[in-house]
Every structure is written in structure tokens, then in C-alpha cells.
Amino acid sequence: MKVTKLKTNDLILQFTAKIVFFIIFFFSIHIFFAGHYTPGGGFVGGLLTSSAIVLLVIAFDLKTVRKILPINYMYMTATGLILALATAAFPIFVGKPFFTHFFDYFNLPLFGKTSLHTAALFDLGVFLVVVGVTMTIIQTIGEDE
Amino acid sequence: MQVLAIFIPLFAAIFIPLLFRHVRTIHTGWFVLIVPLLLVSYYVTFISRVMKGNDVLASFNWIPSLNISFISYLDGLSLLFSLLITGIGTLVVLYSIFYLDKTKEQLHNFYIYLLMFMTAMLGVVQSDHMITLYLFWELTSISSFLLIGYWFQRDKSRFGALKSMMITVAGGLFMLGGFVLLALMGGTYSIRELIAQAPQLMDEQYFVLALVLILLGAFTKSAQFPFYIWLPDAMEAPTPVSAYLHSATMVKAGIYLVARFTPIFAASEVWVWLVTGIGLLTLLWGSLFAVKQTDLKGILAFSTVSQLGLIMALLGASAIAYHVEDAANTMFKYAAFAAIFHLINHATFKGSLFMIAGIVDHETGTRDIRKLGGLMSIMPLSFTVALIGSLSMAGLPPFNGFLSKEMFLTAMLTLKDFELFEFSTWGILLLIVAVVASVFTFVYSFYFVFKTFTGKLQASELPQKPHEAPIGMLIAPMILAVLVVIIFFIPNLVGDVFIKPAVFAIQPFLYQDPFLSSSPGMIDITVEAWHGFKSPELWLTVCIFVVGAILFTTLGKWQKLYRVQPAKLSFNALYDFIMDGVLNRGMTNLSKHIMHGSVRHYLMYMFAAICFIVIGTLFYKDAFRISFKGAAPIELYQLILIIVLVLGTLTTLIARSRITAIVGLGAVGYTVALFFVMFNAPDLALTQLVIETISVALFLLVFYHLPRLGKMQEYTPFRFRRLAVSIGIGAMVTLLALSAHSQKLVESINKYYKDTVYTEAGGGNIVNVILVDYRGFDTLFEITVLGLAGMGIYAMIKLRLSRKEKIK
Amino acid sequence: MEIVMAFVCGFLFMAAIYLILSRSLLRIIIGTGLLSHGAHLLILTMGGLGGTAPPVLAEGVSDFADPIPQALILTAIVISFGVTAFILVLAYRAYQELKTDDTTAMKGSGIDD
Incomplete structure (x- = not known):
């Protein structure tokens, strides 16, 4: 990425980016978990997270971001895919059709009445894949000279 | 457990690469050996139950919504095949440990394919559901393809692999057609249920068609005339594979299929004629051409073709029992017994012969029978085993082949007198065919063993100095050879334990209660080696031996006759013509004419065609409607958005610089996001907004490297055509959208989602719940595609050749 | 509104196809971008734009927008x-290797038609 040229005098951008990154990141986590009942979900959450990282990339540069977040995004994609497939395939082993989801409501101490849903695990897989793929794309293109 | 057993080889295959990589000092085969050994001991435990007539059934739901489940059904027939597959499998793996060098060969590939094949084969013989049967059936074709092409560096291996797959998969597809027809007529995919309603099926319109289609599958797999041509070419496979797949198991899948479907189809004359006729023709053809071969494995390949024909013919004869009154007292009940008996015998003697051919190849470096000879004194053990196998194949006592050949002759003698379907006129011809084929079988059996092991040793012709094989390699063929002898002496025990339960599966219409020894309906067949001096079988056998011996001693004089057949008239030439001439060259020429290389032109033709077809259909079917009823009202701010969107689109059209074009596209994207907000689609709006942001960043990143958007020279007529086509598509989309809005032909299904989303899926956001739950499959594949796109991008950028590598 | 949207979709498709049929790789890519926007709006329009609330369960709301096209x-x-x-x-890699973004030039011959 040609951000190196912009590197002079972008202190304000860098400072703001740090704060905004966390705001977007936590918002994306919220959106991800809220997805089952209100607008949101794995796709939007994943995209928001990656856009937060992209913002960091623009404010700093790829090398710095790589140092802060030493994540292999290809592995992240693979993990997401496996998680999604495993959630989908799990019911087979208990004698239910492929892709049966389970859910129930629990009374957790801090959260009150909460529903725990295997669909959330599947959605987490989607989340990981989306972040992984987006960042793979940005990173590979950006690093190519 | 029973269903799981089918998949044990496949699961075991997962560990093979690890073992192969990390435990190099021990041959991987020793680990593999455990699998068939375990399975064979598992299936042995079923014998006592199945012998008493208790079929064992276990099922496992796979796709319940399509009513497809794995049902493992073990009756006499299935159990016999399962035992053959795992039993011969054990011996073959044992043999392969000594045959394949652990330092030179890619053993992990070999054993993965082999285990995959084992699962496929067990699945074929145990499936009760026709769709799973078909799946396993094709899996055998695929794993056979991989095994034949194991030495993929050789052209002939690849050719043989492709040939076998083309022919068997084509046959498999026909068979699938037959299955579907049968299921439509019977209303079930379960073979057991179909057998139960066999009499009603008889009158269905497509009964005969289904029958022919299923037979095509069986004939291609079992290398029957004229589809046998793939089997000789499949001999390029490593010898353990030939011994396993192409003599003992896979080619018998077709036999299994015919046997399994006999209760359904036996009532049809077409079945009797086709199975018996093709079987006998194959028997004759294979035995005639086996003598022509000079390759040891070539001889065995044609002999396998011929022996399969024999079993097929016997199964055809067993179907006749359905048509005869009081069949239980005629000889036809022997036919099925003889078929199964010969199947077992063939597996034993042919398996050992293949292994010997492999040993000869291994120790002398050649399989060319013209170079071989005189190996008897150097390889005495191999010679003994080969002699036992060959004499059994020729039908001599005291070996098991003699017994089943006698029974075959008995069945053919009975056919001669059979009145129905004008067999009495043809019957004598069938008998002659059977006898001639037996004579040639005798000749090629002797040809195989004596040309290799007796005569003069041509040491200078052999690539290697011959010596006896290591004892480990000889164990497997020796076990089989011992079985060949043992079975001769205890045929009735084998019959009680293995054959009679299988016969009951083939001819259930003959026996009411076959497993109660006192009941009159039991299977009262005993095998006798000695029929007495007056029996015609004896004299036929003597006749065969005498003529065969004369022909063998004069072999050198008449073997030249085979050269008369021109190579261009064979079925192989036909196959080559279809594959190379028609498919390869013909299609290349055709596509060269139509496709001249300009993708833009193809696209334009495609778009024009789509436009023409859709608009044409719309008006031809009078489907175009426009109505304003029920339309949402238009607000001012919406109009403004539309104007922005149109302006953005126009910008991209006329933009001369990269940035302008990206800004135009971005504007369109964000406007679309706003539309989503207006139309109550918050999920979409959110996603679209974020994705648009990332996309614009991506575009900027990449476009930075790309050249300016210049004006490109355009051939004027093409410019007009291009404009016309795009306007056409635009018009088509508008018309479609209008018609779709203006008429609701079916009730929307969204009510279902609204009603069940909370109670059944436990969610509130219907869109998200559809994505992760109702239509989770779509999402699963979607993220897979996304992952693939990411990998593709990664590969395109990171994995390219550097300048230096390019020069190389 | 649906009527107007039908024309908007048609317009988007027209522009997209026009761009896709051009010689420049960049325009082709922009064309595919427009095409997907057009397709999304088309699906939404065909499903009907009615409904007063997003397809999310909430108390007292029964007139949802259609969730299926949205999914x-x-x-x-x-x-x-x-x-x-x-x-x-x-496109980027093709340009790097071939030094052109003209699809006709990529084919080898300089002449189209």
C-alpha cells in the first residue's frame, strides 16, 4: 500500500484512528451478537471489524499493523470454515439431520435470561471467514510491490 | 456399528499419509493389513446368524428429507460378497507389502485408494437403498481409476485408467436411470421393498427399459461383451490391484447386481435372454481371445472376462426357474448355486494366478510369455501354486473349478431341453457354445502355466536373473491355492454355510422356508464330484479334456490364425474412434469454427440471445403485465436518490479518469445502501455501507497500479451493436421487473418464516435467521466461495514465479 | 415506486452491460460492480417494496417487509x-505481466473484428 507517502504529519489521523478502531471494533462485536434478534450478524460484524483494521492500515501502514495484530488471516479463514462446517455437521453424530440447530434459554447470573444458540457458532464461523478473507485481500494487495 | 463398518477403511485412510511419512522403516502395508483383517473377523461373526436365515439390517439416516439413508442389509448374498471383499483384501494387502518397494513407491497413495475402494465395494454389496448403491458404485469406478493410473508416469496406465472409467461410469449412469425408473414405478428406493412387489412391477410400461438400463450398468462393470475392452487395458495397474479389483471383487459388482435384481426381473423374458445370451457370448469371446495374448496378465484378463461371462450365463439360467412350473424339482435351481459356487472358486484360483503372474513379473522382469519358459526348476513353489490354479481353471479334479464347471455343464444341458421361449431350438446352440468355450478355457489354462514354467529357459531374453520369490510374497497365493484344493473336498460344507443363504436371496420364489432343515422348501442341493458313468456331464468333460489337450499340443500351428482379425475391426478401435476421433478432434474442430477467441463477441452473442429468448417468451406467453395496484408511493427524497444514482451511473459511463469512475461507482453503491434503508432492509443497508467502503479502498489500492482510462479505438458497427445489446438487456430487465411486480401467481412463502422464526429457530431477526438456519447451506457455500476468492487472490500475488524462475 | 424502480434497474443493467462489452479491463470491472447493484435492486423490487417495518420481530408490528429477498x-x-x-x-496481475489493460491487445492481435 502506498500509504508510506502519507506518513508525514498524520498524527491527528493516527490518534483518532486508535480510538475509532476500538469504537468500531466493539460496535462490530455488539452487532455480531445482536444479529439473531436485531439487525446485524456475522457478515456485517465481520465486515465492520475488517473495516476497523483497514482504518488502522490507512492511518499507520501495513507493517505496523502486522506487528500489532500478528494474525495469519489465511488460518483465520480456515478456522472459520471449519467451525461453520463442524457446527453444521455436528447434528449428524447425534442422529439429527445435517444443519439442525439447537437452542435453549438459560438464566445466567450476570445477563439474566439469555438464549444460547448453536446458530451463533455458525455465525462466528461466518464472521471469521469474512474478516479473514477481507484482510487477506487487503494485505496481499497492499504488500505487493 | 454395521453401517460404520463400511466406512472403517475410509476412516483408516486418513491416517495412512501420517504413518507413511513418519514411520518409514516399517512398510505402511503392515498397518493397512489390520483393517481388512478386523473387518473379515467382524463379518465372520454374522455367518451363524445369516446361515439360519436371519437377515441383519442396520440403518443410518443420511438425508432424511430426501428419504435417503444408509441401510446396511446383510443377507446371504451380501455377506458372502463382504467376506470375499475383506478376505481377499487381506491377502492382497499382505501380498502388496512384498510386491511394492517401500523406498521407491508412493505407498500412501496406493493404500488410500485401496481402502477407499474397499469402502466403496462394501457399500455396493450392503446398500439396500438404490441411490446409495449408485453412489458407492461410482466410487468403485473412481477408486479403480486411481488404482489403474497408480503409475501415472506411464502413458499406458493413464490410457487404461481413463478407458475403464469412461466405460464403467457411462454404464453407471445408465444404471442410475434404471434405478430411478424402477423407483418411480415401485414408489420406493428400497430393493427389499421392490422385491416384495415384483409381480406388480411386471406390468409397468417402463419395466423392460429399466431392466435394460440396469443391465447396462452390470455389463459394463463386469466386463461383458462388448464392454469387456476396458479390462485388458486395466492390467496396467500394479498386480495386487489386478488380483483384487479386476478378478475377485470389482468386476463381480456387476454379478452382484444381476444376482440382487434377479428376484425383480426374473419374470421377464428379456432378462433371461440378455443375461444368458450375453454371458455365453462373453464366455466364448473371452476364452477365444485369451489364447491370442502374449502378456501373462493379458491372458488372465481375457480369462476373467470369459469366467465372468460363465457366471452371468448361470445367473440367467437361474432366472428361468421362475418360468418353470415345479422349478424346485428341475435342474434350474442348480444354476444359482453353481453361479455363486463358481464365483467363490474363481476368486480363489484367479486371485492366486494373478499373484503368480505378478511374482513372475517381479522376479524375471517381464510378463511376455514368448520370453518366458523353464522357470519350473528355479521357482518350484510358484510353479506349484500356478499349476493348482490353472488346473482348477481348466476344470480338472481334484480342484474346486472342476465341481463348478460340472454344475455349469449340467445347467447348460438342461437348457437344451427347455421348452419356453423357443429355447429348445436355440438350446443346442447354447450347449455347443458352452462346450467350445470350455475347450478354449482348458487350452489357455495350460498355455498360461506350461509356457511359463516348462520348456527351455531363455536366460538371455530376461531382463533380470530369475530366482524364487521371497516367502512372504508367496504366502497369499499359497493360501488361495490351499483353499482351491480344500473346497474340492468339502463342497457341501461351503454350500451350507455360504452358498445356500446367497441362493435364497437370488431365487426366493423357489423356497418357502429354506432354513428349516425338515421343511420341504429347503434348498436340497448337494455337490457331487462323481455323477456316474452314464451321466452326459462326464462324457462332455472327457471330450473337453481330449480336444483341449490336442489343441494345446498343436497350439503353435493355429495360434497364427488370430492375426486374420484386422485391428481396425475390433471394439478397441471403435472406442478409440469415439474418444479420439469424435470427441477429441471433432470437438476441437467444432469449437475452432465457432470460437475465434474474442470474449467480447461471445458475451455479446450471449447477451443478445438471453434478451431475445426472455423478451420473446414474455410476449409469446402473454406474460407481460403492468399494474399500479399495491405499489408503494413515491416520495420526493426518493426521487432525489434516484437522480443521484442515475448521475453516478452516467459518471462511470463517461469517466475519463480512474478516480472519477471510482467515485461514480461509489456513489451508486452508497445510494443503493440508502435505498435499502428506505425499503426497510437494515441488514442490507449496514452490509452494503461497509462493503462499499472496503470496496472503494480496494479499488483505489489496485487502480493506483493500473493505467489511465484512455479512449480506446472502437470499430464503429461494433459500437452500435454494443449499444443495442445493452439497451436490449436494460429493457428486458425493466419488463421482467414490471411483470413480476404486477402479477402474483403464487402466494408468498414469507408467512412461514414469520410464523416459525421465534418458535422453531429461536430468533427475532428473520433475515439473519434465514441465513444461518433456514438456508444455512447457502451461507456455508457462500463463505466457502469467499474463502476460495481470498485464496485465489493470495495465490495470484504471492505464489507467482520470480523473474529467475521464469527464465528457466 | 416499484414501477420507477423497475426502470432504475433496467438503466443500471444497461450501463453495466455497455461497460462490460468495452475493451478496457477497468471498465469491465466497474461494469460488473454496477451489474451486481442492479441485480440486488431487481431482486428487492420483484419481491415488492411494501411493508412498514424491517423484518425483525417486535411487539405490535405485523406488516414486515419481505425477508426472503433480503436474505x-x-x-x-x-x-x-x-x-x-x-x-x-x-486485472492487476494481467496488467503487470502484459503491460496492457486492453482485452483485444491481450489476445495478441491488435485488431478486433
């Missing part, structure tokens, strides 16, 4: 992002 479009948006990114990089 389809959500899938399509993400896929089209992946595909666009892929062909972008494809």
Missing part, C-alpha cells in the same frame, strides 16, 4: 464483493 441479497452482496476483488486482482 438472498445479503448473500449476493458478500459474494459479489469477493468476486469483484478477485477480478480486480486478476
Whole structure:
């Protein structure tokens, strides 16, 4: 990425980016978990997270971001895919059709009445894949000279 | 457990690469050996139950919504095949440990394919559901393809692999057609249920068609005339594979299929004629051409073709029992017994012969029978085993082949007198065919063993100095050879334990209660080696031996006759013509004419065609409607958005610089996001907004490297055509959208989602719940595609050749 | 509104096809981008634009927008992002290797038609 040229005098951008990154990141986590009942979900959450990282990339540069977040995004994609497939395939082993989801409501101490849903695990897989793929794309293109 | 057993080889295959990589000092085969050994001991435990007539059934739901489940059904027939597959499998793996060098060969590939094949084969013989049967059936074709092409560096291996797959998969597809027809007529995919309603099926319109289609599958797999041509070419496979797949198991899948479907189809004359006729023709053809071969494995390949024909013919004869009154007292009940008996015998003697051919190849470096000879004194053990196998194949006592050949002759003698379907006129011809084929079988059996092991040793012709094989390699063929002898002496025990339960599966219409020894309906067949001096079988056998011996001693004089057949008239030439001439060259020429290389032109033709077809259909079917009823009202701010969107689109059209074009596209994207907000689609709006942001960043990143958007020279007529086509598509989309809005032909299904989303899926956001739950499959594949796109991008950028590598 | 939207979709498709049929790789990519926007709006329009609330369960709301087209479009948006990114990089790499973004020149002959 040609951000190196912009590197002079972008202190304000860098400072703001740090704060905004966390705001977007936590918002994306919220959106991800809220997805089952209100607008949101794995796709939007994943995209928001990656856009937060992209913002960091623009404010700093790829090398710095790589140092802060030493994540292999290809592995992240693979993990997401496996998680999604495993959630989908799990019911087979208990004698239910492929892709049966389970859910129930629990009374957790801090959260009150909460529903725990295997669909959330599947959605987490989607989340990981989306972040992984987006960042793979940005990173590979950006690093190519 | 029973269903799981089918998949044990496949699961075991997962560990093979690890073992192969990390435990190099021990041959991987020793680990593999455990699998068939375990399975064979598992299936042995079923014998006592199945012998008493208790079929064992276990099922496992796979796709319940399509009513497809794995049902493992073990009756006499299935159990016999399962035992053959795992039993011969054990011996073959044992043999392969000594045959394949652990330092030179890619053993992990070999054993993965082999285990995959084992699962496929067990699945074929145990499936009760026709769709799973078909799946396993094709899996055998695929794993056979991989095994034949194991030495993929050789052209002939690849050719043989492709040939076998083309022919068997084509046959498999026909068979699938037959299955579907049968299921439509019977209303079930379960073979057991179909057998139960066999009499009603008889009158269905497509009964005969289904029958022919299923037979095509069986004939291609079992290398029957004229589809046998793939089997000789499949001999390029490593010898353990030939011994396993192409003599003992896979080619018998077709036999299994015919046997399994006999209760359904036996009532049809077409079945009797086709199975018996093709079987006998194959028997004759294979035995005639086996003598022509000079390759040891070539001889065995044609002999396998011929022996399969024999079993097929016997199964055809067993179907006749359905048509005869009081069949239980005629000889036809022997036919099925003889078929199964010969199947077992063939597996034993042919398996050992293949292994010997492999040993000869291994120790002398050649399989060319013209170079071989005189190996008897150097390889005495191999010679003994080969002699036992060959004499059994020729039908001599005291070996098991003699017994089943006698029974075959008995069945053919009975056919001669059979009145129905004008067999009495043809019957004598069938008998002659059977006898001639037996004579040639005798000749090629002797040809195989004596040309290799007796005569003069041509040491200078052999690539290697011959010596006896290591004892480990000889164990497997020796076990089989011992079985060949043992079975001769205890045929009735084998019959009680293995054959009679299988016969009951083939001819259930003959026996009411076959497993109660006192009941009159039991299977009262005993095998006798000695029929007495007056029996015609004896004299036929003597006749065969005498003529065969004369022909063998004069072999050198008449073997030249085979050269008369021109190579261009064979079925192989036909196959080559279809594959190379028609498919390869013909299609290349055709596509060269139509496709001249300009993708833009193809696209334009495609778009024009789509436009023409859709608009044409719309008006031809009078489907175009426009109505304003029920339309949402238009607000001012919406109009403004539309104007922005149109302006953005126009910008991209006329933009001369990269940035302008990206800004135009971005504007369109964000406007679309706003539309989503207006139309109550918050999920979409959110996603679209974020994705648009990332996309614009991506575009900027990449476009930075790309050249300016210049004006490109355009051939004027093409410019007009291009404009016309795009306007056409635009018009088509508008018309479609209008018609779709203006008429609701079916009730929307969204009510279902609204009603069940909370109670059944436990969610509130219907869109998200559809994505992760109702239509989770779509999402699963979607993220897979996304992952693939990411990998593709990664590969395109990171994995390219550097300048230096390019020069190389 | 649906009537107007039908024309908007048609217009988007027209522009997209026009761009896709051009010689420049960049225009082709922009064309595919427009095409996916057009397709998304088309699906939404065909499903009807009625409904007064988002398809999320809430008390007292019964007139939802149709959730099915929305679910389809959500899938399509993400896929089209992946595909666009892929062909972008494809174009980029093609340009690096061949030093041109003209599809006709890439074919080898300088002449179209």
C-alpha cells in the first residue's frame, strides 16, 4: 500500500484512528451478537471489524499493523470454515439431520435470561471467514510491490 | 456399528499419509493389513446368524428429507460378497507389502485408494437403498481409476485408467436411470421393498427399459461383451490391484447386481435372454481371445472376462426357474448355486494366478510369455501354486473349478431341453457354445502355466536373473491355492454355510422356508464330484479334456490364425474412434469454427440471445403485465436518490479518469445502501455501507497500479451493436421487473418464516435467521466461495514465479 | 415506486452491460460492480417494496417487509464483493505481466473484428 507517502504529519489521523478502531471494533462485536434478534450478524460484524483494521492500515501502514495484530488471516479463514462446517455437521453424530440447530434459554447470573444458540457458532464461523478473507485481500494487495 | 463398518477403511485412510511419512522403516502395508483383517473377523461373526436365515439390517439416516439413508442389509448374498471383499483384501494387502518397494513407491497413495475402494465395494454389496448403491458404485469406478493410473508416469496406465472409467461410469449412469425408473414405478428406493412387489412391477410400461438400463450398468462393470475392452487395458495397474479389483471383487459388482435384481426381473423374458445370451457370448469371446495374448496378465484378463461371462450365463439360467412350473424339482435351481459356487472358486484360483503372474513379473522382469519358459526348476513353489490354479481353471479334479464347471455343464444341458421361449431350438446352440468355450478355457489354462514354467529357459531374453520369490510374497497365493484344493473336498460344507443363504436371496420364489432343515422348501442341493458313468456331464468333460489337450499340443500351428482379425475391426478401435476421433478432434474442430477467441463477441452473442429468448417468451406467453395496484408511493427524497444514482451511473459511463469512475461507482453503491434503508432492509443497508467502503479502498489500492482510462479505438458497427445489446438487456430487465411486480401467481412463502422464526429457530431477526438456519447451506457455500476468492487472490500475488524462475 | 424502480434497474443493467462489452479491463470491472447493484435492486423490487417495518420481530408490528429477498441479497452482496476483488486482482496481475489493460491487445492481435 502506498500509504508510506502519507506518513508525514498524520498524527491527528493516527490518534483518532486508535480510538475509532476500538469504537468500531466493539460496535462490530455488539452487532455480531445482536444479529439473531436485531439487525446485524456475522457478515456485517465481520465486515465492520475488517473495516476497523483497514482504518488502522490507512492511518499507520501495513507493517505496523502486522506487528500489532500478528494474525495469519489465511488460518483465520480456515478456522472459520471449519467451525461453520463442524457446527453444521455436528447434528449428524447425534442422529439429527445435517444443519439442525439447537437452542435453549438459560438464566445466567450476570445477563439474566439469555438464549444460547448453536446458530451463533455458525455465525462466528461466518464472521471469521469474512474478516479473514477481507484482510487477506487487503494485505496481499497492499504488500505487493 | 454395521453401517460404520463400511466406512472403517475410509476412516483408516486418513491416517495412512501420517504413518507413511513418519514411520518409514516399517512398510505402511503392515498397518493397512489390520483393517481388512478386523473387518473379515467382524463379518465372520454374522455367518451363524445369516446361515439360519436371519437377515441383519442396520440403518443410518443420511438425508432424511430426501428419504435417503444408509441401510446396511446383510443377507446371504451380501455377506458372502463382504467376506470375499475383506478376505481377499487381506491377502492382497499382505501380498502388496512384498510386491511394492517401500523406498521407491508412493505407498500412501496406493493404500488410500485401496481402502477407499474397499469402502466403496462394501457399500455396493450392503446398500439396500438404490441411490446409495449408485453412489458407492461410482466410487468403485473412481477408486479403480486411481488404482489403474497408480503409475501415472506411464502413458499406458493413464490410457487404461481413463478407458475403464469412461466405460464403467457411462454404464453407471445408465444404471442410475434404471434405478430411478424402477423407483418411480415401485414408489420406493428400497430393493427389499421392490422385491416384495415384483409381480406388480411386471406390468409397468417402463419395466423392460429399466431392466435394460440396469443391465447396462452390470455389463459394463463386469466386463461383458462388448464392454469387456476396458479390462485388458486395466492390467496396467500394479498386480495386487489386478488380483483384487479386476478378478475377485470389482468386476463381480456387476454379478452382484444381476444376482440382487434377479428376484425383480426374473419374470421377464428379456432378462433371461440378455443375461444368458450375453454371458455365453462373453464366455466364448473371452476364452477365444485369451489364447491370442502374449502378456501373462493379458491372458488372465481375457480369462476373467470369459469366467465372468460363465457366471452371468448361470445367473440367467437361474432366472428361468421362475418360468418353470415345479422349478424346485428341475435342474434350474442348480444354476444359482453353481453361479455363486463358481464365483467363490474363481476368486480363489484367479486371485492366486494373478499373484503368480505378478511374482513372475517381479522376479524375471517381464510378463511376455514368448520370453518366458523353464522357470519350473528355479521357482518350484510358484510353479506349484500356478499349476493348482490353472488346473482348477481348466476344470480338472481334484480342484474346486472342476465341481463348478460340472454344475455349469449340467445347467447348460438342461437348457437344451427347455421348452419356453423357443429355447429348445436355440438350446443346442447354447450347449455347443458352452462346450467350445470350455475347450478354449482348458487350452489357455495350460498355455498360461506350461509356457511359463516348462520348456527351455531363455536366460538371455530376461531382463533380470530369475530366482524364487521371497516367502512372504508367496504366502497369499499359497493360501488361495490351499483353499482351491480344500473346497474340492468339502463342497457341501461351503454350500451350507455360504452358498445356500446367497441362493435364497437370488431365487426366493423357489423356497418357502429354506432354513428349516425338515421343511420341504429347503434348498436340497448337494455337490457331487462323481455323477456316474452314464451321466452326459462326464462324457462332455472327457471330450473337453481330449480336444483341449490336442489343441494345446498343436497350439503353435493355429495360434497364427488370430492375426486374420484386422485391428481396425475390433471394439478397441471403435472406442478409440469415439474418444479420439469424435470427441477429441471433432470437438476441437467444432469449437475452432465457432470460437475465434474474442470474449467480447461471445458475451455479446450471449447477451443478445438471453434478451431475445426472455423478451420473446414474455410476449409469446402473454406474460407481460403492468399494474399500479399495491405499489408503494413515491416520495420526493426518493426521487432525489434516484437522480443521484442515475448521475453516478452516467459518471462511470463517461469517466475519463480512474478516480472519477471510482467515485461514480461509489456513489451508486452508497445510494443503493440508502435505498435499502428506505425499503426497510437494515441488514442490507449496514452490509452494503461497509462493503462499499472496503470496496472503494480496494479499488483505489489496485487502480493506483493500473493505467489511465484512455479512449480506446472502437470499430464503429461494433459500437452500435454494443449499444443495442445493452439497451436490449436494460429493457428486458425493466419488463421482467414490471411483470413480476404486477402479477402474483403464487402466494408468498414469507408467512412461514414469520410464523416459525421465534418458535422453531429461536430468533427475532428473520433475515439473519434465514441465513444461518433456514438456508444455512447457502451461507456455508457462500463463505466457502469467499474463502476460495481470498485464496485465489493470495495465490495470484504471492505464489507467482520470480523473474529467475521464469527464465528457466 | 416499484414501477420507477423497475426502470432504475433496467438503466443500471444497461450501463453495466455497455461497460462490460468495452475493451478496457477497468471498465469491465466497474461494469460488473454496477451489474451486481442492479441485480440486488431487481431482486428487492420483484419481491415488492411494501411493508412498514424491517423484518425483525417486535411487539405490535405485523406488516414486515419481505425477508426472503433480503436474505438472498445479503448473500449476493458478500459474494459479489469477493468476486469483484478477485477480478480486480486478476486485472492487476494481467496488467503487470502484459503491460496492457486492453482485452483485444491481450489476445495478441491488435485488431478486433
